Amino acid sequence: MRTEIFGIHTPGDSLVHRTPPGVKILAVLLLSLIPLVVRSPWVTLGGLAIALIVLFTSRVPVRRWLPLAWPVVFILVVVVIYQGIHGRVDLMVVVPGNVLAALYLARALVLTTSGPDLLDAMSRVLPERVALAVALMLRSIPQILDAMGTVRDAARARGLGRNPIANLAPVIVHAIALAQVTGEALVARGLGESDMLE
Amino acid sequence: MTDTDAPRDLALIAVFAALAAVMSFVVIPVGPVPITLQTLAVILAGIILGPVRGFLSVALWVVVGLIGAPVFAGGTGGLSTLAGPTAGYLLSFPFAALVAGGLVSVLHRAFARRALAAAVFLAGLVGLALSHALGIIGLMWSQQTPFKDAFLGDLMFWPGDLAKNVLAVVIALAVFKAFPRIRHGLS
Amino acid sequence: MSITFNGVTVEAQRPDGTTRVLLADVTAELTEHRIAVVGPNGSGKSTLLKLINGLMTPTRGSVLVQGIDVASAPRRVRRTVGFIFTDPAAQLVMSTPVDDVGLSLRRTIKNRAERRERAAALLAERGLTHVLDQSIHDLSGGERQLVSLTSVLAVDPEIIVADEPTTLLDLRNRNLLRRTFASLPQQMIISTHDLELAATCERVLVVEDGRIVDDGMAATVLPRYRERMA
Numbered sequence: 001m002r003t004e005i006f007g008i009h010t011p012g013d014s015l016v017h018r019t020p021p022g023v024k025i026l027a028v029l030l031l032s033l034i035p036l037v038v039r040s041p042w043v044t045l046g047g048l049a050i051a052l053i054v055l056f057t058s059r060v061p062v063r064r065w066l067p068l069a070w071p072v073v074f075i076l077v078v079v080v081i082y083q084g085i086h087g088r089v090d091l092m093v094v095v096p097g098n099v100l101a102a103l104y105l106a107r108a109l110v111l112t113t114s115g116p117d118l119l120d121a122m123s124r125v126l127p128e129r130v131a132l133a134v135a136l137m138l139r140s141i142p143q144i145l146d147a148m149g150t151v152r153d154a155a156r157a158r159g160l161g162r163n164p165i166a167n168l169a170p171v172i173v174h175a176i177a178l179a180q181v182t183g184e185a186l187v188a189r190g191l192g193e194s195d196m197l198e
Numbered sequence: 199m200t201d202t203d204a205p206r207d208l209a210l211i212a213v214f215a216a217l218a219a220v221m222s223f224v225v226i227p228v229g230p231v232p233i234t235l236q237t238l239a240v241i242l243a244g245i246i247l248g249p250v251r252g253f254l255s256v257a258l259w260v261v262v263g264l265i266g267a268p269v270f271a272g273g274t275g276g277l278s279t280l281a282g283p284t285a286g287y288l289l290s291f292p293f294a295a296l297v298a299g300g301l302v303s304v305l306h307r308a309f310a311r312r313a314l315a316a317a318v319f320l321a322g323l324v325g326l327a328l329s330h331a332l333g334i335i336g337l338m339w340s341q342q343t344p345f346k347d348a349f350l351g352d353l354m355f356w357p358g359d360l361a362k363n364v365l366a367v368v369i370a371l372a373v374f375k376a377f378p379r380i381r382h383g384l385s
Numbered sequence: 386m387s388i389t390f391n392g393v394t395v396e397a398q399r400p401d402g403t404t405r406v407l408l409a410d411v412t413a414e415l416t417e418h419r420i421a422v423v424g425p426n427g428s429g430k431s432t433l434l435k436l437i438n439g440l441m442t443p444t445r446g447s448v449l450v451q452g453i454d455v456a457s458a459p460r461r462v463r464r465t466v467g468f469i470f471t472d473p474a475a476q477l478v479m480s481t482p483v484d485d486v487g488l489s490l491r492r493t494i495k496n497r498a499e500r501r502e503r504a505a506a507l508l509a510e511r512g513l514t515h516v517l518d519q520s521i522h523d524l525s526g527g528e529r530q531l532v533s534l535t536s537v538l539a540v541d542p543e544i545i546v547a548d549e550p551t552t553l554l555d556l557r558n559r560n561l562l563r564r565t566f567a568s569l570p571q572q573m574i575i576s577t578h579d580l581e582l583a584a585t586c587e588r589v590l591v592v593e594d595g596r597i598v599d600d601g602m603a604a605t606v607l608p609r610y611r612e613r614m615a
Contacts, residue, residue: 025265028276032281036280070232072274072282075284091341098278098282099281101278102276106266109266119480132478133212135478136212137215141220141269142520142522145220148220165368168369169369172217172373173376179213181472181475182209182212183209183210184206186206186208186209186478187439189537192204
């Protein structure tokens with residue numbers, strides 16, 4: 001399980017690494033959305049090819065960007081089988097191809113851009129409170145994962161290892177407590193006030 | 199509304215968005231179908247935070263995931279999700295939280311403040327139904343699937359979602375006991 | 386420097402509708418440089434501290450910071466009062482120390498590069514150069530607490546309130562934080578179970594059941610407190 005949200009950043013000095021984060025974000029947006037709207041196998045394959053070329057030029061080791069999560073593979077396989085049965089060869093290419101193209105483009109972005117640089121680029125366009133919410137969300141993920149581990153150990157110690165309530169309810173309670181202290185800390189630091197923009 | 203409400207709400211919204219991400223990382227394989235706790239997090243956000251904060255919280259998670267942070271099922275993220283067959287579900291989630299959060303107070307009042315559990319269960323169920331409906335529309339669009347196929351495909355997620363809705367009731371009641379004032383910000 | 390409590394009572398509603406008294410008719414004038422607040426868990430220490438920057442408001446009575454009523458101008462007061470929480474993990478907003486300190490500086494330094502440089506310099510003053518861009522999550526408890534302190538000091542507060550700042554720290558980090566606190570020019574109000582930390586303060590208040598039950602110089606109050614708790 002991932003404990004560090006932007007942990008997959010791989011520093012480097014390739015052209016992809018040196019491209020400004022704002023340009024990369026924009027490129028990922030366009031290249032992911034165009035095939036989605038056009039729905040032509042050739043556009044899809046073109047998008048996928050660009051994604052792969054970008055990843056190869058970034059010189060990030062292949063094993064760091066190639067593997068797919070099991071749920072993604074599952075869905076893609078289901079789609080291909082389904083469209084195959086219905087004889088829609090074009091959709092057999094378009095749907096999984098669009099998914100993979102967008103997925104690898106996003107990976108290229110996250111692998112070649114550090115978390116703070118990404119947040120920085122986003123916070124240039126986002127209102128301050130939204131940027132703050134994004135930062136708070138990302139910093140809370142490892143904290144909740146930690147709590148989940150602690151709760152799981154406690155549930156096991158009580159012989160409730162497989163009880164979903166014993167494994168989940170304390171995590172939610174902990175998350176709310178975390179949110180409340182965080183809220184107080186924001187107040188104390190003068191952050192996130194309703195007129196923060198002024 | 200005091201001057202400290204906005205930061206406190208912001209913290210709850212952000213932490214529940216993080217919770218949705220964490221719940222998405224948990225993948226329980228049920229037969230060949232990978233089930234995550236996503237929908238549980240969505241329904242809980244609506245029910246615990248209320249419609250407005252619940253919507254904002256789930257929307258924050260969805261947007262951050264679409265931007266590319268690996269916060270969706272199995273640690274994925276990015277616009278690829280919009281290209282996949284599950285796009286409709288993902289986009290429905292903020293609205294499912296909104297509906298569940300709005301209904302729980304309406305129903306609770308309708309039940310004359312008794313049977314909070316029933317109110318939570320029904321509100322969650324309606325939220326889930328909305329999510330499934332939009333999910334089916336998404337399937338029909340992205341896969342050019344006839345309604346019948348999309349409907350049957352969608353059916354396989356119902357057993358898991360029903361189980362999660364029961365979990366949501368138990369957890370929500372525990373949370374309301376631990377934090378009796380949490381629903382006060384509910385509009 | 387002065388903080389004044391005028392007959393402050395704080396009550397909270399229980400879920401069943403009854404009221405619970407968190408603080409009962411507290412009157413005190415805090416002018417010393419370093420003041421410790423000690424007492425058992427649930428005695429009202431946190432409440433007392435949170436009144437100083439308006440995180441909690443009195444049910445009756447008033448709290449004045451430098452002559453300003455906290456209830457009437459909470460934001461103005463908060464700009465002069467820095468608050469250190471027990472758990473720095475909750476206090477830190479950004480994912481890296483340099484970004485978190487930078488967040489505190491955003492009002493005063495608009496240029497990003499300058500802000501980063503200043504944040505890095507402030508962290509270096511606390512001996513944190515080696516963790517500038519590390520994930521907050523990977524820091525030790527002591528490093529995290531020092532980052533929180535740096536973020537709080539970055540806005541130049543006149544008063545620092547710390548709520549059990551050493552409770553989650555190991556012995557070495559406790560000592561480190563104690564030394565760091567001792568070097569600060571700001572007026573400090575520290576609630577703590579760490580009697581060595583309390584002993585470094587000029588004045589100690591003992592809170593029990595929402596009341597100040599003892600008050601005076603550390604050398605005289607702390608031995609009496611140890612006896613009380615025996």
